[in-house]
Amino acid sequence: MRKKELRIYSTFTDRWATQGFLFMLPALFFVTLFIVVPVFLNVFLAFTNYKGFGVPYRFIGLMNFQSLVTDASFWLVLGNTFRLLLIYVVVLNVVAIFLAILIVDVGARFGNFVKALLYFPCLLAPIVVGFVWRLILNYNRGLVNSTLRSFGLDGLAQNWLGEPALIIPIISLVIVWFATGYYTIIYYAGVMAISPEYYEVATLEGANGIQKFRYVTLPMLAPAITINVVLSTMGVLGAYDLPTAISAGGGPGYHGTTLALLVIRYVYDTYQEGKALAVAVIMSLIAVVLAYFELKILIKREEH
């Protein structure tokens, strides 16, 4: 009797599994065609002198990678990418959490207005945002320097887009301005989901505002922090349009260039598509490693 029951159960799950697999087939087909195949093709072509569709190419081993790692500009670009990541991810998430808490605190009516205001930049095309900020930060006629000069603060007027030390922080902060609304909304949802009872208990225990934030809000926001940190890391790693518009293609020199801009440079400026794909492989590896460690650390923190 027991054996029969088991066999029926097994047949049922097998059939269910087969049907499930059949339902998944169309999606699997498209994922394979548009994601899996291009990824493997990318890795393969990074070892060739590929120059685009229809142009004959040959296997050149590690030459593209060798050319990159022996180029001082590549290491500068890699450093720029990590600086951009660090500034952007940290500032964005700190600001977004702060704003989300503030919105909840100010109440629904004014909070909705602030949410709409914060989300507004996300509705603009990143390339347009980049060009507008380029105008605002122009050394001679830009709004920032003109304002500083009009207050007699000429010494503070900087060549924001032409100084090697300033360009990456500037790009980072402009992307923070652009993306804050989106991430704030996610944190806002997280804050709203925290039960008021936790705060009531904390109040009874005599906790002050900072302690409530430290011991209630932050731990309860852990899942949202995990999502936002990983999303913002991946987002900025591949960001091209806004950085290129602000830095006029990655300048001055290579100081405003990130890996994403380098890929585009090799494809469209120097027509070395194979080399561009080699940069893309390196970018992908960085993304995988970063996502792995971020998830490992943040999920561990969620469990705690």
Next chain:
Amino acid sequence: MKRILVLLLVLSVGISAFAAPSAADAALKGDLSIFAWLPDNPDIVVNWVDAFKARYPNVTLNSQMMTGQNLTENLQPRFASGNIPDVFSFELDPFSHSQVDAGKIADIGDTKAWAEMVPAMQASWTYNKVKYGISGGIATTLIYYNMDYFKKAGIAAPPKNWDEFLAACEKLKKVGIAPLVWYGGFPNMLSNGPLSWGLANYVYPNEPGVVKNMDTTKYDFSKNKGWLETYQKMDILNKKGYLMKGFTSTDYAAGQDLFNAGDAAMLFAGTWQAAYLIDKGSFQTGLFLPPWNNKGKELVVVNASETGWAVGKNGNEKLGKLLLDFMFYDNFNIYQNPRGSVSPFKSTKGNVLNGKLGTAMVELNKYPKFVDLWGRLLPTPAATESTTLAQSIYIDKTPEAVIPLITKAQNDWFATK
């Protein structure tokens, strides 16, 4: 009264017959597309489209403007995906040549516009015997200067060689005028300007076969001292304080605005910018050939073609060529008038050439030796790298440090060619 009405009717029919398209033009049907690189003046395309629709009402003409840093990054995905426009802006560069070789560009040797083009431009726009484009104009880069500032600084005549140029800059600086607006934030213009004139005057005289040498063998940029001198000259201008403050972020439009606003005395700019620079500020604008020749040496000039226009080989080239002729044979004035550029055609019907630019071009054509623009002559990876490094000499590299880096870019490319 009746007679007057009949007369009016006849007159109106007569006028409309002239204004309306001919029966043959009206009967023509089809679809056409223009893909244009005209960041300075997008209205030109709108005006062409309006005029074309009036003449060929049954041909649908779609226009699209290119965006971004250069036209090649717009065209490359189109060509790669087989979505080739009918008529489009095109360059005289290795990418264009690769598309000619790939059979994606129509031979336009049978168009009226081609027959009308001057022989030098026909030669420039022929590659592997394919007549592949119409020049947008004869082009060079010149130094535009503020005549009032020159007078104030006591500079009687434009400089004729490098030493005189430095002396003029020094005089301007002494009276508190910034000598030069410099495109430090827009490497394309560093390439079209000082790098091109450096190539002409320091590299080319030492090595007339330089282009062929770079394309066919590994190349060491330190062997020809002209490359280093090209960068050194650009560096000197900065070291002596002749470049306007904040120049490392000055881009194309900002450069024009600063010059017109009188923020500096001179600007290195293209003939294609003439309409936006000559007498557009509250001062008289003068023009002179960049005196990049050393004292005692004859000037070698940069004489080239502007960005041109081509027809895609996409099965619709018959209509494409009709459109090209409409744009450049029948209505070149729509393109030329707002830009004030130098016509590449034998006759100049309806074109308006600024007298000052015309004089500068006559002066240019007196010099027997000339070369093309930097970006057109160097293999693309070396051209791109060298242009970025031209920015770097103002930030964190010496001219001496730049030379091995260009050599590496060139030879890494050559090894994988």
